Amino acid sequence: MNTQKMTFSSFIKTHWKTIVFLGLLLIGIALANEFADSYLRRILNLCAIYTIVSLGMNLVNGFTGQFSLGQAGFMAIGAYTVAIFTVPVEMRASVFYLEPMAPFLANIELPFIGALILGGIFSALVAFLIGYPCLRLRGDYLAIATLGFSEIIRIIFTNTQTITNGALGIKGIPTISNLWWTYGIALLVIIATILLVNSSYGRAFKSIREDEIAAEAMGIGLFKTKMTSFMIGAFFTGIAGGLFAALLGTVDPKQFYFTLTYNFLLIIVLGGMGSISGTIISSFIVTIGLEWLRFLDEPMAFGLDLPIFRPGFRMVIFSLLLMIIVLFYRKGLMGTNELTWDFIRKKIRSIQSRLGRKTSIDGGEKK
Amino acid sequence: MSLLKTEKVIMQFGGVVAVNDLNIDIKKGELAALIGPNGAGKTTAFNVITGVYTPTSGSVLLSPANENDSIDITGKRPDLITGLGIARTFQNIRLFKELSVMENVLIATHQNVNYNFLSAIFRTPKARRGEAEAKEKCEFLLDKLGLIDLKDEKSSSLPYGQQRHLEIARALATSPELLLLDEPAAGMNPQETDELTDFIYQIRSDFDLTIFMIEHHMDLVMQISDHIYVLDFGCTIAKGTPDEIQNNQKVIKAYLGVDADA
Numbered sequence: 242m243n244t245q246k247m248t249f250s251s252f253i254k255t256h257w258k259t260i261v262f263l264g265l266l267l268i269g270i271a272l273a274n275e276f277a278d279s280y281l282r283r284i285l286n287l288c289a290i291y292t293i294v295s296l297g298m299n300l301v302n303g304f305t306g307q308f309s310l311g312q313a314g315f316m317a318i319g320a321y322t323v324a325i326f327t328v329p330v331e332m333r334a335s336v337f338y339l340e341p342m343a344p345f346l347a348n349i350e351l352p353f354i355g356a357l358i359l360g361g362i363f364s365a366l367v368a369f370l371i372g373y374p375c376l377r378l379r380g381d382y383l384a385i386a387t388l389g390f391s392e393i394i395r396i397i398f399t400n401t402q403t404i405t406n407g408a409l410g411i412k413g414i415p416t417i418s419n420l421w422w423t424y425g426i427a428l429l430v431i432i433a434t435i436l437l438v439n440s441s442y443g444r445a446f447k448s449i450r451e452d453e454i455a456a457e458a459m460g461i462g463l464f465k466t467k468m469t470s471f472m473i474g475a476f477f478t479g480i481a482g483g484l485f486a487a488l489l490g491t492v493d494p495k496q497f498y499f500t501l502t503y504n505f506l507l508i509i510v511l512g513g514m515g516s517i518s519g520t521i522i523s524s525f526i527v528t529i530g531l532e533w534l535r536f537l538d539e540p541m542a543f544g545l546d547l548p549i550f551r552p553g554f555r556m557v558i559f560s561l562l563l564m565i566i567v568l569f570y571r572k573g574l575m576g577t578n579e580l581t582w583d584f585i586r587k588k589i590r591s592i593q594s595r596l597g598r599k600t601s602i603d604g605g606e607k608k
Numbered sequence: 609m610s611l612l613k614t615e616k617v618i619m620q621f622g623g624v625v626a627v628n629d630l631n632i633d634i635k636k637g638e639l640a641a642l643i644g645p646n647g648a649g650k651t652t653a654f655n656v657i658t659g660v661y662t663p664t665s666g667s668v669l670l671s672p673a674n675e676n677d678s679i680d681i682t683g684k685r686p687d688l689i690t691g692l693g694i695a696r697t698f699q700n701i702r703l704f705k706e707l708s709v710m711e712n713v714l715i716a717t718h719q720n721v722n723y724n725f726l727s728a729i730f731r732t733p734k735a736r737r738g739e740a741e742a743k744e745k746c747e748f749l750l751d752k753l754g755l756i757d758l759k760d761e762k763s764s765s766l767p768y769g770q771q772r773h774l775e776i777a778r779a780l781a782t783s784p785e786l787l788l789l790d791e792p793a794a795g796m797n798p799q800e801t802d803e804l805t806d807f808i809y810q811i812r813s814d815f816d817l818t819i820f821m822i823e824h825h826m827d828l829v830m831q832i833s834d835h836i837y838v839l840d841f842g843c844t845i846a847k848g849t850p851d852e853i854q855n856n857q858k859v860i861k862a863y864l865g866v867d868a869d870a
Binding site: 437441443444445447451452455458459473 | 658660685686687688690691695696698702703704705706707711714715716717718719721725728729730731735738739742778779781782
């Protein structure tokens with residue numbers, strides 16, 4: 242066991258690239274926080290939040306092999322928890338102007354971090370309630386139930402006027418989320434996910450994905466293990482929802498349509514079901530892509546009026562992208578691999594050798 | 609002393625009686641075999657013992673070494689039954705294909721983890737100790753079974769025979785008292801079957817196991833079994849030592865399909 246103990250210098254020696262990378266990231270965040278305009282900052286914040294949600298989703302869908310589609314609902318729970326508990330008490334009368342806030346909530350104000358964690362815990366508790374009947378069954382019941390849940394939660398939030406202010410939504414949430422918050426928590430979630438996936442619990446998740454019957458025969462309690470994964474995923478998603486609320490400063494039920502879930506589905510399919518680094522990379526690609534493709538939503542002036550460019554058209558592009566990936570590139574960017582320094586080195590080497598071979602073949606043909 | 613006992617087990621699927629009145633009594637330390645023509649209900653019998661199916665009626669009793677009385681395991685969850693000391697392999701190899709050899713074996717030790725997932729995330733000393741112990745145990749196992757050099761290979765990339773060995777290694781990692789092997793020699797040539805025979809003898813003595821297996825290779829079965837049970841259309845048509853079975857008219861009839869009035 243002593244062999245596992247690493248001295249500080251050997252730790253630096255093996256991980257210096259990662260440390261340098263993290264350092265650069267830190268500098269990048271600091272620079273962006275100072276100099277980037279609010280639009281760019283908003284996108285970068287969203288990238289981090291989408292990374293957290295997608296990691297939670299990938300834990301369930303990619304690593305445990307259970308198909309959950311409740312991400313929008315879990316986000317809503319986290320977002321509303323932060324909204325309800327962080328709006329300053331003196332502002333509440335002006336926010337809840339149609340009907341006053343329920344008295345048992347009206348005077349509770351929590352610090353942001355407390356509300357954030359509470360949102361995660363609420364999400365996890367709701368996940369337990371959904372999972373309790375569904376995770377005992379094999380098959381796609383979880384997908385149907387979670388999809389239904391995310392619609393139900395939206396409709397509940399629309400109709401509980403005294404708690405969530407109904408369709409008006411809650412405004413005036415202190416916009417505490419900045420790059421430090423979102424990237425800090427994203428980093429914590431990434432590290433926690435990596436450590437979890439590489440532990441005995443992570444192996445148990447993967448065994449269920451690979452073969453439920455064999456996993457059960459090896460002593461893995463299916464229900465308990467699936468539930469653990471599902472609740473951790475919901476916890477992460479709830480936290481991300483809280484960050485989302487504190488980023489926008491306002492929540493309303495329309496933000497949490499189940500179409501939101503499909504963004505995350507696209508992210509994990511594109512990144513690779515069961516790859517943490519793939520999820521992170523594709524979170525950035527998809528979030529930035531969604532913004533960048535916004536020009537497709539505007540009517541275009543090509544001289545003639547093309548009727549296809551109208552609001553929502555970029556979603557068509559995204560659906561097409563999803564179909565193309567599923568049809569031709571099923572494993573996504575990373576498959577179940579992780580982007581490690583070794584992986585990069587091997588890739589570069591294989592590309593080099595392929596290029597080398599190609600030139601030699603070309604040379605042969607010229608003769 | 610008997611380790612596993614089934615009493616009047618009947619397993620019906622709708623109108624089909626897959627297993628009819630199964631009475632098995634496996635003594636501790638013996639090597640028993642379950643044979644019978646295709647579709648006789650052998651694998652169903654295994655699935656009833658391991659909890660995959662709950663029998664329509666009858667009971668399955670297990671007497672583990674650390675318990676005084678026998679435990680009724682009829683229809684218990686498969687993972688709980690594994691925890692009580694029954695491990696199995698599958699007729700069609702069911703490895704965790706995308707995972708490495710080592711991971712496949714490590715998964716079988718997950719039932720013994722005594723720390724929660726938070727300790728696993730925070731890598732508490734207890735979790736680290738547990739992980740190190742599990743790795744040590746699995747490396748020992750893989751070494752014993754000659755798979756240690758392949759421990760980082762993806763399990764689906766192993767040759768067929770090695771995959772069979774890995775499945776047995778994985779079953780052994782659950783620390784079983786009773787090992788159920790479902791056609792371990794399926795798809796093996798005579799030489800590989802001979803090696804398997806030695807292998808089974810070896811693990812039986814090394815791990816102090818009781819073995820119950822389904823097998824079609826009669827050479828193998830007759831050579832190594834202490835007791836044989838013969839199933840045909842769900843019914844136990846004979847039980848006894850290899851000599852008794854070989855001379856049993858009913859068994860010969862079931863296998864060769866001799867006319868009833870011939």
